[in-house]
Amino acid sequence: MALQADKHVYVEKPCSHNPHENELLVAAQRKYKKIVQMGNQQRSAQSSALAVKEIKEGVIGNVYKGEAYYSANRGSIGTGKLVDVPKTLNWDLWQGPAPREAFRDNIHPYNWHWFKSWGTGEIHNNGTHEIDICRWALGVDLPNKVTSFGGKYTFDDDWQFPDNQEVTYQYDDDKLITWTGHSRGKIQPSQPGRGASIYGSKGVITLSRNNYKLFGLDGELIKTVDEKVKSETTNTVGGGGLNVTHIANFFNAIRFGEKLNAPIEDASISTMMCHLGNIAQDVGETINIDPKTGKIEGNKRAMKNWKRDYEKGWEPKL
Template sequence: MKTNKFNRREFIKKSSAGAVGFSVAASAKSYANILGANDRMNFAAVGVHGRGKALILAASQQKNTSMSAICDVDERESDIAGKFVKDKFGKKPKFYTDIRKLLEDKDIDAILIATPDHWHAPMSLMGVQADKHVYVEKPCSHNPREGELLVEARQKYGKVIQMGNQQRSGLISIQAMKDIQEGLIGDVYYGKAWYANDRKSIGTGKAVEVPSWLDWELWQGPAPREEYKDNFVHYNWHWFTNWGTGEICNNGTHEIDICRWALGASYPKTVASSGGRFHFKDDWEFYDTQVANFEFDGGKMLSWEGRSCNGLRQYKRGRGATIHGTKGTILLDRNNYIAYDNDQNVIKEMAAKDISATTDTTGVGGLDVYHMSNFINAIKDGEKLHSPIEEGHISTLLCHLGNISQRVGRKLNLDASNGHILNDPEAMEHWGREYAPGWDMKV
């Protein structure tokens, strides 16, 4: 006779195959009948120093969940994050430094990934290959090819992969999209996204001995090896090309995704980006000031303005988006939605019930809870996923294309069916990356 535990794993595995893009027949009631008391979702969190704690918190606020394991290359998190998990779930989790060891645990249903960017896609692939569902923070990839591979992996292994662009699950954002579709501001044609912060200089790093608490080899993982310096860990890796993806992927992904969603746009046909590292002279390899423009078929476009080191707000907001149409404009951020007619009169206004952080490094808030709930319901009940990897990849790709245009210093022409760069071999050299020996991604 099969045990309840086996039935639970088999049901979750089978129900997830239809969870992306449409609802499967199994309802919450039928799921409960099949699984009974054993329907608890068992999570593991990977990368728990910063953003990972927000995901742990979001998972703890769902019904019938557990967090049996955490993984981090900073061994101090065994106590720090371990205590955090115990406070939220009532039991201290197992602690791993090596994701490969964690994935051997067959009782784990899903992994929550909040590691540095260079780990996102390889770890997601490893997760689905180990029969786990995956919630991966944005950006879902370090380069365009990795995003394509994750889409292939989702299709091959049938697991749920949700990207952490959590505003897709925001109630006011969903309402704004419904209003746009119903013609509240007419035909939409332009989206403007922005992000402004006052980040300080990261200085010039010095080669030092690796801290005793850090497994530098595993931290680097799939990335080519570099000597450890004192300004890499834990946050400044964002600004180094070997591991990070710059501000446009770090934060621009959110509002670029909102604009693309509102426009009903898919892959762009052109992208042009300009900017530079203007505010400080230091080790920062990306851009503290960047303006990227994307044009789509059908007479639509969006732009993103990023200012990492000059925090002057637009519309009194450090981040947000405006959606422009023939009958008016919508101003939308994580916590508020305001619609204007063409005479600048407010015609609709909504505020989020649960506030979310905007420009700090952790971003805890109600949106995390909603997005995690959608992820769990997609696994259990086949609820339509708000940010399936197919959509997450496209929005992330726009950000990568902005960086590529910036690097080569010119406008890129694209295949609007898949986002590939046309007639520019130099630009296409940035489509993928070099991996450390033994870490190539293979679907």
């Protein structure tokens, strides 16, 4: 709608609810020729950009693997009760293109992430960021195979996605990316809350929003490079410094022609990878991908997840 109205767009991650909408958004940007940036703000982190530059220059040799992870200890969202819609909320507008449902007390303002009508699970909520960093560092786009293992292991509640998940993305050139999502559990793992590790033939680089670290093959720390603009938080809530820098890049692209750090044509690839991870989880088997289009090959059951039903009058159109 914004592109049709001749507006530039800053769209938060994930940029789509399903692969079909992902394709539509990229096609819309091409059709209306406006600037569209996704809110994967670590693309604007100077330390991350420097790490990727060093990786491409060979500091850790031939890179072959990226590990993305997110670790939290979210609690139960309970079983929703039918209640009156808050006076401050336009429930019809809030639901957007999703088929209409009655308002319950465990959806708004945050837990919609865990309902399939509106959300896309932790792999999109936080995995989009870390998978994107791995893809950036490895210099890859869409994979040719995706496998997912996981499930809902913790609470008996309305949560509709895996709360613990492992996804593997395989590429033609023997590179791979893995996603480990520990959304909730009785005990939180000891590792930091989020990050990415890039493995090469000569060493390893670990990246966070606040720094990157270079290690040799013997595990010895060679150097740490801190981010000049620190994120206020290691999760996705709150207005950290990277958010400001990323939005400034969007504004400068509009005003001065500055190069976008996360143009939608590229950023949408990371979102598509998350969609493919969810689909592989839903069908319970490895799915084969056409890396040029992202389409799933030879699996009609998996392709049924390519798009969703829409509320009448809310169908997205170019």
